[in-house]
Amino acid sequence: MEQPRKWSRTRAHSVHALTATGAVFAMFALLAAVEANWSWMFLWLLAALLVDGIDGPLARRYDVDLHAARFDGVLLDLIIDYLTYVFIPAYALYASGIVPGWPGWGMLIVIPFASALYFADVRMKTEDASFEGFPGCWNMFALVVFVLQPNPWIVLILSLVLSVAMFLPIRFVHPVRTARWRPLTLAVSLAWMVLAVMAAWGEFGLSGAWAWAFGLTSTYLLLAGPLQQLLDLRGR
Template identity: 75%
Template sequence: MWPRTRALSVHLLTATGAVFAMLSLLAAVEGAWSAMFLWLLMALIVDGVDGPLARRWDVTLHAARFDGVLLDLIIDYLTYVFIPVYALYASGLVPGWAGWGILIVVPFASALYFCDTRMKTADASFEGFPGCWNMVALTVFILQPNPWLTLIAAILLSVAMFLPIRFVHPTRTRQWRPVTLSVTTVWMILALTAAWGEFGLGQVLGWSFAACTLYLLCAGAVQQALGGIAGREGRR
């Protein structure tokens, strides 16, 4: 009985992400952007914890009635895509035609990506940009770039969802895992600090946050490139 109860508890933990999504949406509708991101970050923490627990406690064996992967994807689409994209437009940070471009391109591309059966590589990295628009939106709220620059970045990342470019999984990608976990931890601390403090990180912490975000975006591609170089050298 205990293994089954333990496995079911993981599904219950995952499902709390839906509650955090609702609370985040209510905050977004009221224009309480700091509260919105705090709830999104709570959902992100749950998303980072439930996967390792599911694998450790054999959820697919002991609680097979519920599809944890499907449950996770439903919640992720809300917290990674739908609510953050709404926030970019409704906050006024990406208004007008640039905002409409993001409202159309990002949800459309993300809906296709989230049902892509080849989104994971053999080393548990992501094949293509993993639709982490919550991270992108928070970066925009902190750095507040030009709206058209945000739109261009959104289009490029949307295209990157379907390209053979590798992106690291913060906890599962083995290559550089200690560095990636450290960067992810720093990113999460800075993200919570930014959301709590109305996005005023200051110059040093702001650029530190941007550097952590850049690492998480580019580390997989660098690993992929270095692996390709090593493979070519090995064949010589």
């Protein structure tokens, strides 16, 4: 009996260890950003994003809350996510010169401030495991900006809109946990990840069909939740 219990504890603690590797990836991403190596910065952030996508299902499967209760997996995840989803991407948008001057300063104020409040929001998740409000995926937002390089004022306006959307009753799908359209959402998420790696590795030079695919997958992940809400309202 003791051996199965020991194995359960080992598996549970290994999930915490996997989650903690995100902090290492965050450090590597920060070092790359300081050296203005934006491609490698995003590759490290994408590695952290991949870990964030798989550690949750593993934690639930191996009953981490029961067998490794000493460490708060949710808190650990939030600490790392703030670094990789918010802090480093916001710094990159400004330090790269893509969003300079007053738009850059406005973005540097709005994104960290709103995200700090959102990450402490106890109503972040809905009953169907979606996100209540924009889930602060500034790492994905920043990569799209690096690829498209829109006008800095447009980036600031989008940052303001998405920051406000964090606290509105607008649903955004969780790529893994939201049950509705899950096969499609998982497929789109995997496609987005592949395209994101291609974009980062190729110095953000997606073109032709690849650029369209990147735009369409990004749009789906942004709008799938609001569309589900709209369908629910029309069905009432």
